[in-house]
Amino acid sequence: MIEYDFENIYPPSEDTYLIIDYFKRKLSKTHFDGINLSKIKNVLDLGTGTGIIAIFLQLAILQKINFIANIVASDILGEAIICAKKNEALNKIQKKIRFIRSDIFNSFPENLRNAFNIMIFNPPYLPSSHLINNDNRKNIDLSWDGGFTGFEVLLNFLKKAKDYLNLENQYYIYFVSSSRTNLTILYKQIENLGFKNEIVDRKHVFFEDLVLNRIG
Numbered sequence: 001m002i003e004y005d006f007e008n009i010y011p012p013s014e015d016t017y018l019i020i021d022y023f024k025r026k027l028s029k030t031h032f033d034g035i036n037l038s039k040i041k042n043v044l045d046l047g048t049g050t051g052i053i054a055i056f057l058q059l060a061i062l063q064k065i066n067f068i069a070n071i072v073a074s075d076i077l078g079e080a081i082i083c084a085k086k087n088e089a090l091n092k093i094q095k096k097i098r099f100i101r102s103d104i105f106n107s108f109p110e111n112l113r114n115a116f117n118i119m120i121f122n123p124p125y126l127p128s129s130h131l132i133n134n135d136n137r138k139n140i141d142l143s144w145d146g147g148f149t150g151f152e153v154l155l156n157f158l159k160k161a162k163d164y165l166n167l168e169n170q171y172y173i174y175f176v177s178s179s180r181t182n183l184t185i186l187y188k189q190i191e192n193l194g195f196k197n198e199i200v201d202r203k204h205v206f207f208e209d210l211v212l213n214r215i216g
């Protein structure tokens with residue numbers, strides 16, 4: 001159960017469910033997308049919005065004996081953190097998720113360096129609109145506005161991600177991208193950062209293809 005009665009919070013949408021439905025298919029009694037559950041120590045849901053992805057994973061942890069990971073959920077918007085905490089309580093999860101208000105990793109504590117086996121970011125992935133300027137920009141625009149190319153926020157995240165990944169164990173980074181951006185350039189830039197990307201699912205929605213990607 002998720003409430004999103006906040007003006008600036010992204011409601012769970014097709015991209016959100018592209019991620020959650022994939023996770024539902026890939027979560028077994030013992031494994032998450034091929035990784036043994038007991039090997040997953042820390043999971044990051046970056047840009048958590050309503051908290052829906054973090055809450056889905058936390059509920060899975062409560063149901064599975066050998067899934068003991070800590071979930072960290074973060075967002076640049078304080079309002080999102082309030083909304084996600086409210087949804088955590090609505091789902092009767094007793095303060096299990098750790099919430100951090102942060103612009104990407106800027107406000108993360110030192111002890112989360114090298115910590116994460118799984119990172120999820122459903123980022124703002126559309127190119128900026130010429131209709132939006134500093135005078136009329138709203139907080140909700142942070143949900144979709146990925147800068148000039150549409151993937152500036154994503155690349156800023158990926159540039160820093162290695163500092164927070166647990167590179168000694170198997171890791172995956174999941175993110176959504178859109179065919180409304182130049183995916184050839186995006187994938188080339190991801191390769192230049194030393195990552196190997198794979199498309200694991202996609203969905204056609206109105207005027208675009210939403211693509212679920214996995215790095216790892």
Ligand SMILES: C[S@@+](CC[C@H](N)C(=O)[O-])C[C@H]1O[C@@H](n2cnc3c(N)ncnc32)[C@H](O)[C@@H]1O
Binds near residue numbers: 053077102
């Ligand atoms: C497309 S919404 C996804 C929300 C939620 N994860 C979902 O899938 O429904 C993108 C989210 O990223 C957050 N965001 C945008 N820029 C960010 C940044 N620089 N650092 C952290 N979060 C950011 C937005 O506030 C928004 O909640």
